[in-house]
Amino acid sequence: MDVTAWLLRRIRPRPFVVTALGGTGVRLAVEDELRRRAWQPAPTPVAADMLVVCGPYDTELAQALDRVWEQMPRPRVRVLLDAQDDVARSLNEGGAALASSTEGSSQAPPLADSAHPAPDPSSSHGGDSGRSHEDSGAADASAHSEEHGTHDRSEGASSETADDEGGGDQHADHEHGGHGDHSGHDMHGGGMEMPGGLPMAERAADRDGLTLDRLHVELGPVLADWPAGLRLSLALQGDVVQDAAVSVVGAAPTDTARFWTAPGLGGRELGGPSVEAAAALDSLQRLLAVAGWPDAGATGRRLRDDLLRHGAREAWRARCRRWIRRVRRSRLLRWSTDGLGFVAPDAPEVLRGDVTARWKRRLDTIEAAVAQESAAPRPTDAGAAAQSALDLLPSLLNGQELAAVRLIVASLDPDLEALPADGAEVGHG
Amino acid sequence: MVHTAVFAVCAAASVAAGVAVFRVDSMARATLALLASFVLAAITLLLLDLSYLGVLVILMMTMEMMIMIVFMIMYMMNPAGLMPMTMVHNNRGALAISLAVFAALVTGIFLVPWPDTRPGTPADPTLQLAEAIMGSKMLVMMVIGMVLFATMVAATVLSTARGRYDRYGDRLRRSRPDDPIRGGVGR
Amino acid sequence: MGDPMPLWGMLLLPIGLLLLGYGGAAWSAILTARAAGSPVSLAAATPARETARLLVEQRRTIPGADTLLWRLGGATVPVAAVLAVLVLPVADRAAADLSIGVVWFNAMEVLIWVAVWTVGWGANSAWGLVGAYRFLIQGLAYALPHMFALTTAALGAGSLRVSDIAQAQENLWFAALMPVAFGVYLLSAMAMAYWGPFDPAVARDLAGGAAAELTGVDRLVFRSGRYLMLTAAAAMAVPLFLGGGAGPLLPGWAWTVLKTAAVLALLVWLGHRLPTVRVDRFTEIGWVVLIPATLLQALVVAIVVLVV
Numbered sequence: 075m076d077v078t079a080w081l082l083r084r085i086r087p088r089p090f091v092v093t094a095l096g097g098t099g100v101r102l103a104v105e106d107e108l109r110r111r112a113w114q115p116a117p118t119p120v121a122a123d124m125l126v127v128c129g130p131y132d133t134e135l136a137q138a139l140d141r142v143w144e145q146m147p148r149p150r151v152r153v154l155l156d157a158q159d160d161v162a163r164s165l166n167e168g169g170a171a172l173a174s175s176t177e178g179s180s181q182a183p184p185l186a187d188s189a190h191p192a193p194d195p196s197s198s199h200g201g202d203s204g205r206s207h208e209d210s211g212a213a214d215a216s217a218h219s220e221e222h223g224t225h226d227r228s229e230g231a232s233s234e235t236a237d238d239e240g241g242g243d244q245h246a247d248h249e250h251g252g253h254g255d256h257s258g259h260d261m262h263g264g265g266m267e268m269p270g271g272l273p274m275a276e277r278a279a280d281r282d283g284l285t286l287d288r289l290h291v292e293l294g295p296v297l298a299d300w301p302a303g304l305r306l307s308l309a310l311q312g313d314v315v316q317d318a319a320v321s322v323v324g325a326a327p328t329d330t331a332r333f334w335t336a337p338g339l340g341g342r343e344l345g346g347p348s349v350e351a352a353a354a355l356d357s358l359q360r361l362l363a364v365a366g367w368p369d370a371g372a373t374g375r376r377l378r379d380d381l382l383r384h385g386a387r388e389a390w391r392a393r394c395r396r397w398i399r400r401v402r403r404s405r406l407l408r409w410s411t412d413g414l415g416f417v418a419p420d421a422p423e424v425l426r427g428d429v430t431a432r433w434k435r436r437l438d439t440i441e442a443a444v445a446q447e448s449a450a451p452r453p454t455d456a457g458a459a460a461q462s463a464l465d466l467l468p469s470l471l472n473g474q475e476l477a478a479v480r481l482i483v484a485s486l487d488p489d490l491e492a493l494p495a496d497g498a499e500v501g502h503g
Numbered sequence: 504m505v506h507t508a509v510f511a512v513c514a515a516a517s518v519a520a521g522v523a524v525f526r527v528d529s530m531a532r533a534t535l536a537l538l539a540s541f542v543l544a545a546i547t548l549l550l551l552d553l554s555y556l557g558v559l560v561i562l563m564m565t566m567e568m569m570i571m572i573v574f575m576i577m578y579m580m581n582p583a584g585l586m587p588m589t590m591v592h593n594n595r596g597a598l599a600i601s602l603a604v605f606a607a608l609v610t611g612i613f614l615v616p617w618p619d620t621r622p623g624t625p626a627d628p629t630l631q632l633a634e635a636i637m638g639s640k641m642l643v644m645m646v647i648g649m650v651l652f653a654t655m656v657a658a659t660v661l662s663t664a665r666g667r668y669d670r671y672g673d674r675l676r677r678s679r680p681d682d683p684i685r686g687g688v689g690r
Numbered sequence: 691m692g693d694p695m696p697l698w699g700m701l702l703l704p705i706g707l708l709l710l711g712y713g714g715a716a717w718s719a720i721l722t723a724r725a726a727g728s729p730v731s732l733a734a735a736t737p738a739r740e741t742a743r744l745l746v747e748q749r750r751t752i753p754g755a756d757t758l759l760w761r762l763g764g765a766t767v768p769v770a771a772v773l774a775v776l777v778l779p780v781a782d783r784a785a786a787d788l789s790i791g792v793v794w795f796n797a798m799e800v801l802i803w804v805a806v807w808t809v810g811w812g813a814n815s816a817w818g819l820v821g822a823y824r825f826l827i828q829g830l831a832y833a834l835p836h837m838f839a840l841t842t843a844a845l846g847a848g849s850l851r852v853s854d855i856a857q858a859q860e861n862l863w864f865a866a867l868m869p870v871a872f873g874v875y876l877l878s879a880m881a882m883a884y885w886g887p888f889d890p891a892v893a894r895d896l897a898g899g900a901a902a903e904l905t906g907v908d909r910l911v912f913r914s915g916r917y918l919m920l921t922a923a924a925a926m927a928v929p930l931f932l933g934g935g936a937g938p939l940l941p942g943w944a945w946t947v948l949k950t951a952a953v954l955a956l957l958v959w960l961g962h963r964l965p966t967v968r969v970d971r972f973t974e975i976g977w978v979v980l981i982p983a984t985l986l987q988a989l990v991v992a993i994v995v996l997v998v
Contacts, residue, residue: 078746085743086736112728112736118897120750120905123743147748147905291816299894313820364895366887366966372726406887410968413685473683476820477968480895531759531811538804555790555850562797566833569803569826576811629790629850687971688978 082149087113087169089153090122090146092139092296095303095324095490097129098333102356103161104128106379109372111165117298119145124168125152129302132324135295142296149175288316293479295323299363299371301483303490306467308479315479318471320464322490333491335456351443352381353489354436358401361433361484365407373397381443391444398437398444407433415470415482422459425466429485456492463488506550513550517543525590530575533590538568555629700785704772706947707925711917712737714954721962741914747906752814755903760812764908766805767915771922774798778925779853781935781943791852792840795926799882802919803829806884806891809912810900821899825891827969828881831976832888836878838984839871842991843930852926856934865931867994870987872931874980879923879957883916886961890969924953 089108093101104126108115116122119142127139131154143152153168155161293306303324309317334353359374377397380390401407411429419426424435463486470486471479520540524533541564548557591597625631636644670680719736723729751757777784777791788794803826810822844850846867847858855864865872881888892899904912928934928949935942937949 081742081746084739085746086739088740088743109726109728112723112726112732114722114736117894118902120903121898121909123747145750147750149746149748289816298897310816313823362965366889366893366895367964368894369722369725369962370965372722376725376727404965406967407965409687410965410971475684475970477890477893477895477970529756531756531808535759535804535808554788555793558788558790558793558797562793562800565797565800565804566829569807569829572807573823573826627789684970686974686978687968688974 082175083173085123085173087124087151087172088116088122089113089124089126089165089168090116090119090298091126091128092135092142093302094127094129094132094135094295095322096333097127097156097302098491100128100155100157100159100161101302102379102382104155104165105375106383107161107165109376109379113165115298119143119296120147122146123150123172125150126165126168127152127154130156130324135303135324138296138323151175287311293483299360299480299484301360301488301490304483304488306471306479306483308471310476313476315471315474315476318468318479320467322464322493334489335492347439347443347446348381348386351386351440352378354439355381357484357487358433358436358440360487361481362401362407364480364484365410367404367407370397370401370404386443386446394440394444398441402434402437411481411485414474414478415485417466417470421462421466422455424459425463425486429481432485456489460488460490460492464490510547510550513543513546517547527590531572534568534572534575538564541568553628553632555632699780699783703775703778703780703785707772707775707918707921708914710925710947710950710954711914711921713951714921714958715914715917717955718958718962721959725962741910744906744910744913747909749906749908750903752903755814756808756812758812759808761908763805763808763812764904764912764915766801766808767912768918769915770798770801770805771915771918773801774919774922775925777852778922778946779856779929779934780946781941782853784853787851787853790850792844792850792855792930795852796837796840799919799923800829800833802882802884805915806900809904810891813903815903817896817898817902818900821891821893821896821902824896824969825884825900827973828884828888828890831969831973832878832881832980835874835976835980835984836882838981838988839874839878840930842868842871842984842988843875845988846991846995848995852929853934856929856936859931859933860936863931863933868931868987868991870983871991872927874984875927875931876953876957877980879920879927880961883920883923885916885920885957887964887967888972889961890966893966920957921950921954924957925950927953 089104091101091104091108105115119125123146125139125143125146143150149172151168151171153164155164289310291308291310293308294300294304295302303322305321305323307319307321308315334349355374355378359371359378362368362371362374374397377390377394380387381394384390408430411433414429416428417425425432427435467483467486467488470482474482517540520536520543523536524540527533527536542561545557545560545564548560551557667675670682671677672681715737716734719733720730723733723736774795776786777788777794779787784791806825807822810818810820810825812818843855843864846864847855849855849858858864877888880886884891890896890899892901896902898904901909901912925946928946932949932953935946937945940948
């Protein structure tokens with residue numbers, strides 16, 4: 075197909091960037107590179123054609139990634155990157171593989187270079203792969219499989235949710251983890267087959283005294299603008315959270331310390347306030363993206379990259395001041411985040427207050443670096459802050475709707491790389 | 504000639520969509536089939552040069568069906584993969600009622616003294632309709648309007664579990680209401 | 691009023707809508723590139739390259755999905771946009787200058803409710819359904835103020851015919867006579883195209899919301915339909931509030947295109963400049979602030995019409 079090849083040569087890849095615990099440094103390098111190439115990161119893997127995984131290999135994350143990979147439409151390419159890889163070269167190869175890929179053939183999707191052992195998706199799929207294969211085969215005989223054992227049909231559910239095989243003997247749909255109690259649905263004919271072979275939602279009382287369907291949705295670890303390694307298991311009624319549980323996916327290898335406190339940030343010489351500011355910029359750009367202000371978020375990313383590369387130069391400071399003023403003066407942003415996720419004053423200082431208070435505090439940190447105040451205003455124990463954020467999350471999220479959930483998580487932004495290595499205790503609410 | 508053909512197609516399709524409401528096995532499809540039926544019926548109104556009424560039916564029915572769909576599916580939040588469900592109940596009773604209603608309506612068609620159309624349709628039916636409503640029938644229409652509005656407000660008040668004493672305290676002295684979800688005005 | 695539009699004009703109408711829509715998409719890409727510090731020179735071609743990408747991309751099939759409604763919903767968006775501009779007078783001629791043009795526009799634009807809801811529902815995804823519900827709630831919050839804004843424009847001209855409304859502004863643009871109605875119209879124009887601050891239905895925090903599961907041609911149709919709808923809403927602002935094709939030197943059609951482009955550029959810019967409005971908070975604004983404001987505006991205009 076000449077037209078297809080001609081079009082393929084003209085596409086600009088749309089990468090979906092996933093960060094594993096311990097992959098912050100790689101993610102920053104990737105985002106910097108994407109920005110200069112004007113490759114716009116996709117908000118969901120379904121909208122992407124390139125899956126970029128930053129950071130060390132982790133079995134649990136790999137399982138989630140395989141599910142996401144199955145859902146990505148072809149042509150597609152997977153790029154695995156770890157600290158020692160050449161980001162620009164790997165992205166080039168990924169883009170080239172995409173441009174030369176032949177859609178619809180039985181060829182395997184090209185797997186771009188990776189320095190560490192790339193897990194074979196079919197082997198890391200575990201016992202689940204056979205079953206999911208069967209399901210899709212029954213539903214659509216024309217689904218042609220490829221040699222990786224993945225198949226054309228998506229798993230049907232949302233791209234972000236990574237189900238933890240909670241579905242028992244039936245292949246659980248990503249969103250309907252549990253088996254339904256259908257006895258109450260008087261209109262259901264008995265013995266009818268499940269739609270698409272998927273289990274129904276179960277039911278439970280809601281806060282207004284009605285009995286409503288309950289969905290189990292997993293947020294993370296493969297989700298855009300989301301803290302690396304965080305997984306949130308939600309029971310939803312409509313878009314309101316009834317129950318939330320937190321877990322950590324993967325563990326940062328012990329030899330790589332938390333990126334933001336690592337000595338010299340990969341050899342770059344930056345003062346303490348500048349590193350704090352860069353970390354705050356990184357947190358804020360995620361929050362702004364979640365708050366539906368991607369432009370301000372993108373500017374935040376650019377300021378972060380410039381700061382990490384060149385330090386706090388005069389031009390940077392002028393630009394940063396303008397950006398801070400714009401964000402701080404946004405009444406609409408304040409109005410959307412006021413009163414959300416209030417944390418009592420006995421928590422670590424970075425977490426206190428509502429969402430607005432937390433993003434304003436991050437702006438203060440950046441402003442201090444812009445003004446070059448030498449005294450770092452608040453030395454914080456990132457590990458303790460992350461731990462108490464994890465403990466607080468379930469109680470903060472109960473009764474909130476999804477938009478508020480995303481804002482609260484983005485404002486707490488627990489840096490799970492900073493957690494003590496002996497395993498995090500996770501809360502349940 | 505064209506009018507007759509369009510009318511025949513729309514009438515048949517409207518009835519077919521109405522039948523589909525009870526034959527499909529999903530709430531969403533049933534609601535959208537009903538919407539299709541209403542829109543096709545509105546086109547026959549457009550054929551009578553009642554453009555205002557016709558377009559208004561399309562507009563109002565679209566909005567109403569979308570509201571209805573929310574309530575139909577609100578208690579069953581399984582996206583698309585709804586358990587196939589039958590859309591008919593109490594078949595015998597429903598059949599009797601619908602036949603009786605159909606017979607009554609058909610009798611009505613033949614008994615009502617229809618106006619003579621020989622003077623021709625008015626130049627602006629929308630204006631005529633407005634004058635009819637706002638002229639001699641104005642008092643009736645205003646009373647009906649107020650009653651409808653009062654009914655809506657009363658129904659909402661009665662169905663709300665939380666009243667102003669829950670929100671503002673027993674003496675209504677609270678400056679900020681105590682709500683589970685905060686509104687946008689900041690009261 | 692006036693002669694009916696010739697056949698070539700009817701053909702030109704969707705093409706013009708498409709061109710202006712592409713302009714809006716390119717302007718949006720330029721704003722994104724400027725904010726991110728990416729090369730702006732590459733940005734104007736971004737929508738074309740994205741189109742190429744989506745054309746070669748695989749279409750998805752999803753188990754348990756209501757595929758018929760899913761695909762139908764996406765296709766409804768561009769169709770509704772083109773139908774909505776049928777009553778738009780370009781150079782004093784509309785493709786169909788209905789005597790109830792304003793109501794027609796409103797009816798076609800409400801079809802977007804059906805479209806977004808079925809796209810969100812059909813994909814069998816929690817993200818999609820939450821996005822779909824968000825759009826309906828937003829619709830309930832903006833629909834009444836929007837209708838009152840349209841009614842106020844019709845009231846000012848004493849006609850529901852769009853070309854009559856444009857002609858009634860020979861002396862004073864309605865944007866000046868009824869600023870509140872104009873403001874609410876711009877706001878609801880963004881809301882009906884789920885654009886900018888009113889995009890929670892397809893927002894990032896829901897991984898694309900109603901559009902979360904769309905790929906390939908389906909995504910292309912849905913996304914381009916959104917730009918068409920935004921363009922259609924911007925185009926309708928011209929005869930309703932901005933004097934139609936009236937203007938010095940240039941012919942009427944050129945003024946209509948210019949004004950449409952200006953409104954479109956403004957709407958796109960606003961979408962980039964503002965964060966998303968949360969639906970649960972906007973609903974109260976819509977009912978407690980916007981409805982009384984538009985009603986008062988209608989009252990003022992009614993008095994002006996009676997007295998002057």
